[in-house]
Amino acid sequence: MSSSSQLHTSPPVIGITLGDSNGIGPEILIKALHEKVHEYPFLPVVYGDAALLNRVAEKLGAAVSFEAVPDYPATSLGEGSVPVLECGAKVVAYRPGTEDPDAGANAALWIEEGSRAALTGKVNALVTCPVNKDVMMQGGCPYAGHTPMLAALTNTPVCYMSLFADHMRIVHITAHLSMRDAVDAVKTERILDAIEISHLTLKQMGFQTPRIAVAGLNPHAGEMGAFGHEEAEEIAPAVARARAQSICCEGPFSPDTVFAKMAEGEFDLVVAMYHDQGHIPFKLVAMDEGVHVTLGLPFVRCSPDHGTAYDIAGRGEARHDSMYAALQLAARWAQFSTTTQEVAK
Numbered sequence: 001m002s003s004s005s006q007l008h009t010s011p012p013v014i015g016i017t018l019g020d021s022n023g024i025g026p027e028i029l030i031k032a033l034h035e036k037v038h039e040y041p042f043l044p045v046v047y048g049d050a051a052l053l054n055r056v057a058e059k060l061g062a063a064v065s066f067e068a069v070p071d072y073p074a075t076s077l078g079e080g081s082v083p084v085l086e087c088g089a090k091v092v093a094y095r096p097g098t099e100d101p102d103a104g105a106n107a108a109l110w111i112e113e114g115s116r117a118a119l120t121g122k123v124n125a126l127v128t129c130p131v132n133k134d135v136m137m138q139g140g141c142p143y144a145g146h147t148p149m150l151a152a153l154t155n156t157p158v159c160y161m162s163l164f165a166d167h168m169r170i171v172h173i174t175a176h177l178s179m180r181d182a183v184d185a186v187k188t189e190r191i192l193d194a195i196e197i198s199h200l201t202l203k204q205m206g207f208q209t210p211r212i213a214v215a216g217l218n219p220h221a222g223e224m225g226a227f228g229h230e231e232a233e234e235i236a237p238a239v240a241r242a243r244a245q246s247i248c249c250e251g252p253f254s255p256d257t258v259f260a261k262m263a264e265g266e267f268d269l270v271v272a273m274y275h276d277q278g279h280i281p282f283k284l285v286a287m288d289e290g291v292h293v294t295l296g297l298p299f300v301r302c303s304p305d306h307g308t309a310y311d312i313a314g315r316g317e318a319r320h321d322s323m324y325a326a327l328q329l330a331a332r333w334a335q336f337s338t339t340t341q342e343v344a345k
Contacts, residue, residue, distance in 0.1 A: 011041040011042050011043050011331070012042050012043070012124035012125060012330075012331055012334035012335060013042070013043045013044075013045060013072075013122070013123045013124050013125075014042045014043065014044050014045070014123060014124065014125050014126075014127055014327060014330050014331060014334065015045055015046075015047060015114045015117050015118060015122075015123035015125070015126045015127070016029060016044055016045070016046045016047065016048075016114075016126075016127045016128075016129065016327075017046075017047045017048065017107070017110040017111050017114045017126070017127075017128045017129060018046060018047060018048025018049065018053070018106075018107070018110055018129050019107050019110075019128060019129030019130045019131045019308070020103050020104065020107050020129075020130065020131050020132050020135060020136075020308045021048070021049055021052055021092060021094060021103050021106065021107075022092075022094070022095055022096055022097060022098045022099070022100055022103050022308075022310070022313060023096075023129075023130050023131075023132065023307070023308025023309060023310060023313050024130065024308060024309045024312065024313045024318035025129030025130055025308070026048075026052060026053055026056040026129075027056060027060065027313070027314075027316060027318045027320070028129065028304060028318050028319070028320040028322075028323040029046070029053070029129055029320075029323060030053065030056055030057045030060055030062045030064055031060065031062065031318075031320035031323070031324075032320045032323040032324040032327055033062075033064045033082065034060075034062040034063060034064050035324055041331065042327065042330070042331035042334070044082050044083075044327075045072045045082070045083045045084075045085065045117075045123060046066065046082055046083070046084045046085070047084075047085050047086075047087060047110035047111075047113050047114045047117075048084055048085075048086070048089075048110055049084070049086060049089065049092070049106070050066040050067060050068040050084035050086065051068075052092075052094050053066040053082075053084065054066050055094060056094075059316070060316055064080075064082060065080065065081045065082070066081060066082045066083075066084045067081040067082070067083060067084060068084050068085075068086055069083045069084065069085065070085075071085070072085060072117070072122060072123075085113065087109055087110060087113045088109075089106040089109055089110065090102045090105060090106055092106060096310075096313035096314025096315075097310040097311065097313045097314060098310075099132065099134070099135050099138075099310070100135065101135060101138040101139040101140075102139060103135065103139070104131070104132065104135035104136040104137070104138055104139030104140075104141065105136075105139030105140055105141065106139075107131045107135075107136055107139075107141075108131075108136050108139060108140075108141035108143075108149070111128065111131075111146065111149055111150070111153075112149075112153060114126050114128070115150060115153045115154065115299075116153075118299035118300075118301075119154065119298065119299060124300070124334035125299065125300035125301070125302070125330040125331070125333060125334040126299060126300065126301045126302075126330075127301075127302050127303060127323075127326050127327055127330050128146055128301065128302075128303040129303070129304070129323070130303070130304065130306060130307050130308045130309070131145065131146060131308065132307070132308045132310075133145040146294070146301075146303065147159055147161065147175070147294055150294060150297055150301060151296075151297070154297055154298050154299075156296055156297055156298070158190075158193065158296055159294050159295065159296040159297060160172060160173070160175075160194055160197060160198075160294070160295040160296050161175040161275075161292070161294065162198075162292070162293040162294070162295050163278065163279065163282045163286075163290050163291070163292060163293070163305060164290070164291045164293050164302075164329055165282070165285070165286035165289055165290050165291065165325070166286075166289075167262070167263060167265070168259075168262060168263060168281075168282055168285055168286050168290075169202075169262070169268060169269040169270070170259075170269070170270050170271075170272050170278040170279075170281075170282050171194050171197075171198045171269060171270075171271050171272065171278075171295060172194075172271075172272045172273075172274065172275060172277075172278045173185065173186070173190050173191055173194045173271065173272070173273060173274075174190075174273070174274050174275065175275055176275065177274070177275070179274065182273070182274035182275070183217065183230070183274075186217050186230050186234050186235065186273055186274075187234055188234045188235075188237045188238045188241075189238075191214065191234065191235055191238035191239075191271065192238040192241050192242060194271050194295075195212060195214065195238060195239070195242040195247060195249055195271055196242065196245070196247070197295045197296055198210070198212055198269050198271060198295065199212060199242075199247045199249075201293075201295055201333075202268055202269060204333060204336045205332060205333050205336065206332070206335075206336060207268060209248055210247075210248060210268050210269065211248050211250075211266070211267045211268045211269075212242075212247065212248060212249045212250070212267065212268065212269050212270075212271065213249075213250055213251050213253055213258050213261060213262060213266075213267040213269070213270045213271070214235060214238070214239050214249065214250070214251030214252050214253065214258075214270070214271045215251065215252060215253060215255045215258045215259075215270055215271065215272050215273055215277060215278075216230075216231045216235060216251070216252035216253060216254055216255055216258075216273070217230045217231065217235065217252075217255075217273045217274075218230060218231065219254075219255075219256075220254050220256075221251075221252045221253060221254045221255070231252045235251065235252040235273075236251075236252060239251050239252065250267075251271075255272075255273075255277055258270055259281040259282075263285060288319055288321045288322060289321045289322060289325045290305040290322060290325070291303070291304065291305060291322060291325050291326045291329050292304070292305045292326075293329070300330055300333045300334050301330075302326040302327075302329050302330040302333075303326055304322035304323040304325075304326050305322050306322060
C-alpha cells in the first residue's frame with residue numbers, strides 16, 4: 001500500500017445520510033450542526049428530508065435551516081441553509097419511535113446516493129446517521145446495516161469495524177461473530193491486513209509515525225504457550241511482517257494491559273482480536289463521544305457509535321456528542337486528501 005497526503009486548503013465537504021428518520025438521527029444531526037465552534041470546519045450536504053429536518057429544528061429551537069436542492073454543489077441556496085438532496089425518496093410521515101419500512105427504504109436510498117457521491121469525489125467524506133437493520137430490510141434493502149451495504153456498493157472484500165476517540169483508537173479484526181468463530185478467524189493474514197490499513201489510516205489523519213499495538217487473544221497473551229498458541233503461531237508473525245514494512249508495531253500484548261497503555265499515550269491505536277475485547281474498554285472510557293469508523297472502504301466513513309434509540313426519539317433528549325465527534329473526525333481525516341486507489345487495496 002502507498003500513501004500520499006495533502007492538506008486541504010478549504011473546508012472539506014461532508015456528506016451526511018439521515019438514516020432512519022423516525023430514530024434520533026434528525027435530532028442529533030441538527031444539534032451537531034447547531035454547534036457554533038468547529039475545531040475542523042466542514043461544508044455539510046445532507047442526504048435526507050429537508051421538510052422533516054426543518055420541522056425538527058424548529059421544535060428544538062436550533063439555529064440551522066435546510067433547503068432541498070436538485071444537485072450539489074447547489075446553484076442557488078438561501079444564506080445559512082444546509083443543502084439537502086432528497087434523491088426521490090418517499091414522503092414518510094414523521095413518527096418518532098415508529099418502525100416504518102418506508103423510512104427504512106429511504107435510509108437505504110440515501111446511503112446509496114451518499115456512497116456514490118463519495119466514490120465520485122462530490123463529497124470528501126461520508127457520515128451516516130443511525131439506521132435500524134430490520135426496518136431497512138423490511139423496506140426491501142438486502143443488506144443488514146451500513147457496513148455490508150457499503151462493502152457491497154464499493155466492491156470492498158473486507159472492512160474493519162473500528163472505534164475512535166481522542167485518545168482511544170481500536171480496530172477489530174472481526175466484528176459480529178460468535179466467540180467460537182472469532183477465535184477461528186485469528187489468522188496472520190487478517191491481522192496483518194488490519195495492521196496495514198490502520199497504519200495507512202493514521203498516516204492519512206496526520207500521524208507522522210503511527211504507533212500500533214496488537215492485542216493477544218488468550219489470557220496473558222498465551223503465557224509462552226501455557227494458555228494457547230495463537231499468539232506464537234498467528235499474531236506474532238503478523239507483527240513481524242508489519243515491522244519488516246517499517247510499520248511501528250508491537251505485540252502481542254496481554255489484553256488486560258494493552259488498552260491502558262494506549263490510554264496513557266504509549267500507543268496511538270490497538271488492533272483487537274474480537275468484538276468485545278475492543279468494545280468493552282472503549283465504551284468504559286469513551287461511551288458518549290466514541291465514533292464508529294469503517295476502515296477498508298475507498299472513502300472516509302464515520303458514524304455515531306449508537307443506534308436509532310426509538311425509545312427516546314422525538315423527545316429532544318438524545319445526546320449529540322458522538323455525532324458531533326463523527327463530523328469532526330471525518331473533517332479532520334478528509335483534510336488529508338487521497339485518491340481512491342491509495343485507500344483501496
